[in-house]
Amino acid sequence: MNFTITIMGSGAAIPTFTRHCSAQLVNINGVKMLLDCGESTQNYLRQYHVKMQSIRTVFLSHLHGDHFFGLPGLISTMHLCGRTEPLTVYAPKGIRQALEMLFQVSGTELRYELNIVELDFDDCRIIHQERSFRVKAFPLHHSVPTFGYVFEEEQPLLNLRRGVRDRYDLTPDECLKVKNGADYVTPDGKVIPNAELTNLPRLPRRYAYCCDTAYNDDLLSSIAGVDLLCAESTFDNAFQSVAEEKCHLTAALAARLAANAGVGQLLLTHFSARYKELEPLLQEALQIFPNTVAATDGMVLEIPFRTKS
Numbered sequence: 001m002n003f004t005i006t007i008m009g010s011g012a013a014i015p016t017f018t019r020h021c022s023a024q025l026v027n028i029n030g031v032k033m034l035l036d037c038g039e040s041t042q043n044y045l046r047q048y049h050v051k052m053q054s055i056r057t058v059f060l061s062h063l064h065g066d067h068f069f070g071l072p073g074l075i076s077t078m079h080l081c082g083r084t085e086p087l088t089v090y091a092p093k094g095i096r097q098a099l100e101m102l103f104q105v106s107g108t109e110l111r112y113e114l115n116i117v118e119l120d121f122d123d124c125r126i127i128h129q130e131r132s133f134r135v136k137a138f139p140l141h142h143s144v145p146t147f148g149y150v151f152e153e154e155q156p157l158l159n160l161r162r163g164v165r166d167r168y169d170l171t172p173d174e175c176l177k178v179k180n181g182a183d184y185v186t187p188d189g190k191v192i193p194n195a196e197l198t199n200l201p202r203l204p205r206r207y208a209y210c211c212d213t214a215y216n217d218d219l220l221s222s223i224a225g226v227d228l229l230c231a232e233s234t235f236d237n238a239f240q241s242v243a244e245e246k247c248h249l250t251a252a253l254a255a256r257l258a259a260n261a262g263v264g265q266l267l268l269t270h271f272s273a274r275y276k277e278l279e280p281l282l283q284e285a286l287q288i289f290p291n292t293v294a295a296t297d298g299m300v301l302e303i304p305f306r307t308k309s
Contacts, residue, residue: 001132003028003153003205003303005228007269008044009036010295012234013066014273020044020297021066022211022270024230025055026151028133033057035149035209041070042077048298053083057128059135060091061211062146063098072102079110086113090127090137092145093118121145124222138222140213142247148210150222158198168192202305208263211270214247220261227303229263230295232270236281239272251281255288264306269295 004027009020021038025045032054034041045052052074060068068091078087089095096116102108119127119137128135133153140146157179165175168184178184184192206226210219213232223229233251235243243250249257251268258266266289271278278294285292293301 001029001305003207005207005230005267005301005303006048006050007295007297007299007301008034008041008048009038010269010271010297010299011038011066012232012270012272013064015039015066016273018297019271019273021070022061023070024209025050026207028130028151028153031056031130031133033059035059036061036067036211037069037071037074038066039069039073042074044297045074052078053081053085056085056087058087058089058091059128059137059147059149059209060089060095061140061148061209062092062142062144063094064144064212067211068095072099075099075110075114076106076108079108079112083112086115088115088117088128090117090119090135092121092147119147136222138219140210140219141216142212142214146212148208148213148219148222150209150226151207153204153206155204156201158194159201161197161199164197205303205305207303210257212248214244215249215253215257217260219257223257223261223263225262225264227264227306228267228301229258229261229265230267230269231257233268233281233285234270234272236275237284251285252288255285255292258289258292264291266292267295267301268292 006025008023011019011021015021022036023038023041024035026033034055124138126134127137136150137147140148178197183194208223208226208229211232231254232249233254234248235250237252240250282294
């Protein structure tokens with residue numbers, strides 16, 4: 001039951017030799033998805049040994065070039081390499097027009113089905129559902145329509161407490177109902193509350209991605225309590241006025257967002273090319289939210305299981 005995040009690009013608008021433009025691979029139980037697709041993302045998929053044809057879904061935060069200029073090339077390469085499986089792209093309105101124009105001028109006719117889902121800026125809902133997890137979109141606060149995403153596992157089945165099956169002589173069907181949260185009614189009509197019959201094996205893991213955005217308390221309800229929050233930290237405190245003007249976060253503001261939302265861990269990303277070293281940004285965040293790490297290209301993070309306290 002893996003839940004991993006691979007950083008394909010941790011840079012901001014201008015790529016550097018060590019930091020590519022925004023892109024992440026999310027892998028939940030073998031289902032592989034892209035979060036943003038900056039230029040040359042397909043090269044970095046190869047570099048980090050990810051089969052691009054295994055990607056089923058792409059989620060774009062917004063339509064600034066450093067977050068989606070790699071998508072047309074990736075779609076084209078998938079086509080040239082014989083892809084037949086459908087690919088779904090979730091993005092703000094405008095992505096369909098952009099892709100269709102590029103396909104038209106290049107004379108491209110894809111061999112596979114490309115499903116484009118354009119999100120309304122007012123969307124704050126579940127947009128994608130798989131057997132073991134779901135994805136929710138919510139609006140961020142940037143200079144163009146921008147979305148954050150939360151990836152959340154489905155609630156696992158409850159565990160029967162020791163001896164419950166034999167004590168009540170439960171049938172397989174009754175066991176399944178109890179594991180799904182139902183109370184048990186004995187043959188003589190007595191109701192046994194589910195809480196007396198089961199234990200929660202673990203909490204569903206949750207990952208939130210917020211890139212790009214200004215700070216706003218409206219975001220807290222969407223990301224509250226997630227295990228891992230990835231938040232942009234384009235600037236340090238010396239450039240806070242620039243961050244506010246361009247609707248970005250500083251590392252300190254990202255840490256404040258994490259602290260106020262009560263998340264488990266903070267992952268900083270989307271660093272301006274002006275920073276050769278990330279330690280100053282990391283230190284500013286650590287003073288506010290101690291459980292913080294800075295993203296580096298190629299980094300793989302696994303979200304661990306948590307049991308209910």
